[in-house]
Amino acid sequence: MTAKTAPLHELARIFRSKNAGPFMVTVDVFFREEADYQAVKQSGALTRELVAERYRIPLEEVTAIHYWDAVLAVKVAFRRKVGCGARGDTDCYGAQQHAPLLDVPVPVG
C-alpha cells in the first residue's frame, strides 16, 4: 500500500506543549483547515499506542487523545516521568515535549 501521507506539522497551525498540573503534560495541536483536522481525526493516525511508542513510555501512561471539533484541535495527554522540577526532570514547564509528534505521518488524499 502506498497511501500518500503528510507529516503532522505540515497540517497543523500550532502545537502547544505544556504541563497540566505537575504530573501531566499535554500537547495540543490546532488546525486551520477543517479538512486537515478531519484527516487526522478520521485516519486514526494519532493513537495511544503510537504516542506511547514515540515517547518510549508504557501505554497506560498515555491518558487521553481528545478531539474537539468546534476548535479543530486534538489534545494528547500523558504522564510525566517525574513531577515538574523533581530530580531527573528535563523540562520543568513541559514546554518542549511536542517534538516526537511533529512528523507523525497522516494519510492524506
Add this chain to the structure above:
Amino acid sequence: MNDGPTRVLAATAILGYGYPLASFAKGLEHDPHVIGVDAGSTDPGAYYLGAGEPLSGAATVKRDLRPMVVAGMERGVPVIVGTSGGAGGDPHLEWCYEILAEICHEEGLHPRVAVIRAEQDRELLRAELKAGRIDALAAVPALTEADLDRSTRIVGQMGVEPIQAALDAGAQVVLAGRSCDVSVFAAVPLRRGNDPALAMHAAKIVECGAYCAEPAAGLDSILATINTDDFVLTPLSPGQRITRASAAAHSLYEQDDPAWIIEPLGVVDVATANFEELADGAVRVSGSRFEPAAQYTIKLEGAALAGYRAVSICGVRDPTAIARIDDLLNGVREHVMDVWGATTERNPYEITFRRYGRDGVMGAGEPLRDRLSHELGLVLEVVAATQAEAGEICSLARSTLLHFDYPGRLNVGGNVAFPFSPHDANWGPVYEFSVYHRWAVDDPLLPFPIEMRTP
C-alpha cells in the same frame, strides 16, 4: 437574579511579568468591577513552595501592583491577587504584603487589606487522610502519612468563597495565598450573581492575561464582561485581537481533558461553547455549562526536600569524545564511586549527566537515539544529602570528566570545555511535590483564615 453584567480587568498573566500601562489604562476606561491578577503556578516546580521563595522579583511585582492598587483605591474597585508570591504559602504572602505596604506608604494609601492564608495544618490533614477525605488526582499515587511528614509546606487551592468573604468584610485589596486561578477572576462575578458557567469559563481564559489573544500576549491586560447569556473578551492593546480560535484554544489550556474546567464547586463543560467574533477584535462566548459537584473539594499541594544540588556546565567538540560519550560518562561515574564510595542509604547521592545535543530535553524518551551532533552541551548535576557533599562530589566528577582516559581517546589535553571559572555552582535545595491530592471539605472558608490589615 443578578446585579447585571460584571466587567473583570485582568492585569497580566503573572504578577511581576509586566504589562503595558496603556492597556491597563484602557481597561480602566471600561469601568471594571474588579481588578485581578494571578501571581503563581505549579509549573516552576515545588522549589518555590518548599523554600518559601518568591517566583517573580520584588521590583517587578511592585511595578505591576502599584497601578492596580492606585486605580482600585481611586475607583473603589476591589483588587485581588491570587497565589501571592508565586506559591501562596505564608512566607510568600508576607513577602507580597511587604511590597503592597511599601506601595501604600509611598502613595499615601490606606486600604483595608485582606490577607488570606492557604497553608494547611499537617495534623488536621493526617486526621482527614485517616477519615478517607483525601484522594489522589490523576497520575499520582495515594497520599500516605509519610508524605505528610516529609512535606516542608502544604497549601490548599482556595475557591471563590474566602475571597468573597474578604470582600464582604470590606476588603479593598485581597492578597490571597494559594488559589485556583479561576477563583481570582470568578469571585466577583459569582458574588454579583452571574451565571457560574460563564463566570468560571471567562475566568479560566483571562487568568493568563491576554495570552488568549492574537498575537498571544500573556504579558498584557484583558477585559472580560460577563453578561446574562454570554461573556465578551475585549483586547486592550492596539493591533491585538481575540479570535474564535484563540479564545477556544485557551479554554483547553493546561487541562488534561479539553472539555472540562474542574473547580471546587463543580465542573464547567466547555465542549458545548460557541465562540463568535465581534467588531474591534472582541469575541463573544456562550453555551458552556456548569455541573455542580456533589462534594466540594480543594486541591492540596505539598513540597518535600529531596537534597541539595551542585551543577557544572561544559561542552564537548571533539568528535571522538562525542562518539564515545557513554564510555566517558560511565567511566567518570565509576571513578567517582570508587573515590567517594558507592551510593547507599547511608551515602545517598545521585550523579546525572544531561547531554544537550543528544537527549538533554527528552531524556530517555528521546526517539532519535542514534544521531551524533558536532557539539554536545553537558550539564553535570549532583544531588546529595547536604550542600557541602553535593559540591564535593560535583568537584570530583568535574575534574574526572576533564581528564578521564576513555578507550580510543584522541585529544588528551582535556575532554570538555568549561565556559566559567569557577566551574561549579551550588544550586541550593531541591524540592519535589510530595502532595498533589484532592481534599473533601464541607466548609470552603475553614481552611483559609482571613486577616484584615491596614498598611
